[in-house]
Amino acid sequence: MGFGVVTVKIYNLVQILFMQNRRRFLRMSALGAAGIVASGKINVQAAEAPEPREKGTVPVVVSTWNFGKEANAAAWKVLAADGHSLDAVEQGVWVPEADPTNQSVGLGGRPDRDGHVTLDACIMDDQYRCGSVACLEHIVHPISVARKVMEKTQHVMLVGEGALQFALENGFKKENLLTEKSKKEWEDWLKTSKYEPVMNIENKGTKPFPGDERNHDTIGMLAIDSKGRVSGACTTSGMAFKLRGRVGDSPIIGAGLFVDNEIGAATSTGVGEEVIRCVGSHLVVELMRHGHSPTEACKKAVERLVKFNPEKAKNIQVGFLAVNKAGVVGAWALQKGFTYSVRTNDTDTVFDAGYFYENVK
Numbered sequence: 128m129g130f131g132v133v134t135v136k137i138y139n140l141v142q143i144l145f146m147q148n149r150r151r152f153l154r155m156s157a158l159g160a161a162g163i164v165a166s167g168k169i170n171v172q173a174a175e176a177p178e179p180r181e182k183g184t185v186p187v188v189v190s191t192w193n194f195g196k197e198a199n200a201a202a203w204k205v206l207a208a209d210g211h212s213l214d215a216v217e218q219g220v221w222v223p224e225a226d227p228t229n230q231s232v233g234l235g236g237r238p239d240r241d242g243h244v245t246l247d248a249c250i251m252d253d254q255y256r257c258g259s260v261a262c263l264e265h266i267v268h269p270i271s272v273a274r275k276v277m278e279k280t281q282h283v284m285l286v287g288e289g290a291l292q293f294a295l296e297n298g299f300k301k302e303n304l305l306t307e308k309s310k311k312e313w314e315d316w317l318k319t320s321k322y323e324p325v326m327n328i329e330n331k332g333t334k335p336f337p338g339d340e341r342n343h344d345t346i347g348m349l350a351i352d353s354k355g356r357v358s359g360a361c362t363t364s365g366m367a368f369k370l371r372g373r374v375g376d377s378p379i380i381g382a383g384l385f386v387d388n389e390i391g392a393a394t395s396t397g398v399g400e401e402v403i404r405c406v407g408s409h410l411v412v413e414l415m416r417h418g419h420s421p422t423e424a425c426k427k428a429v430e431r432l433v434k435f436n437p438e439k440a441k442n443i444q445v446g447f448l449a450v451n452k453a454g455v456v457g458a459w460a461l462q463k464g465f466t467y468s469v470r471t472n473d474t475d476t477v478f479d480a481g482y483f484y485e486n487v488k
């Protein structure tokens with residue numbers, strides 16, 4: 128046996144030992160974290176931690192915000208029939224994308240400052256395959272265009288005109304996405320605006336605050352199917368009245384969404400610029416990889432935003448939602464009001480996420 132072969136064998140042995148120990152460590156950490164949450168030592172402001180969020184169960188689908196409940200129902204049909212989590216998340220987010228009364232996703236989304244509805248979406252499966260579209264106009268289901276990018280091209284991301292061209296070439300229909308209601312809101316905004324993009328415009332003036340029942344926001348959805356395959360989807364019309372061409376976190380793999388089939392998945396909502404800055408969803412998944420529970424991982428990611436810029440963090444909303452491989456779900460946000468919807472065999476519930484501030488009204 129040559130020296131090279133021996134070296135490779137030793138390397139392989141070390142890798143196996145490392146993986147075994149790591150799994151043991153992760154199991155212990157998950158148990159430890161669940162115990163800490165249950166004992167109330169951390170998570171003081173968080174919602175209750177009822178079963179099965181801390182216990183974990185598979186299959187499971189989770190979505191950002193309370194309107195995720197309806198989307199979860201569509202995803203659950205796929206999961207309950209032992210379907211693939213990728214189909215579940217795609218079909219789940221079709222619901223808000225096609226809903227004209229939801230003004231932050233797909234059809235009926237609030238336009239940019241020039242009156243164009245531009246959509247961002249991405250999707251990722253259990254094989255590290257992913258697809259994304261950004262600043263896409265006229266297509267009701269950007270998530271399905273993102274899936275086509277993943278399945279039919281060598282690329283991960285298409286934007287603007289090119290994304291629209293690709294969608295039309297693949298049979299998607301060109302439609303007007305600007306509803307009368309969103310147009311009216313935009314026209315009202317124009318009266319007072321100086322064409323300056325205002326961060327978190329949904330929170331200002333008479334506009335409802337994200338998380339408020341009147342407000343519907345970006346949907347990020349994560350699912351694990353009966354075979355243990357993890358997938359995720361994220362889709363949005365982005366921040367209302369944004370600069371033309373602005374892209375948020377939602378279509379950016381690692382920012383708005385990240386899936387690692389060995390660990391779990393995470394997604395985000397809120398001011399995308401801040402999520403991009405900390406590569407939020409990837410950060411949450413990596414924190415879970417290092418043994419943190421989903422709740423702790425989301426909290427730590429939010430803490431990083433507070434640390435970067437506490438003054439800004441006080442006045443904006445960012446929320447993270449995560450699920451680990453065992454189906455344990457957790458979430459945390461900068462501001463009070465971030466809710467998330469969980470569907471499993473024995474629950475169909477909207478939960479309040481933990482938070483740091485109550486400043487934004």
Ligand code: SD4
Binds near residue numbers: 365395400
């Ligand atoms: C974005 N994260 O475009 C999205 C929008 C959002 O509350 O979630 N708004 O930045």
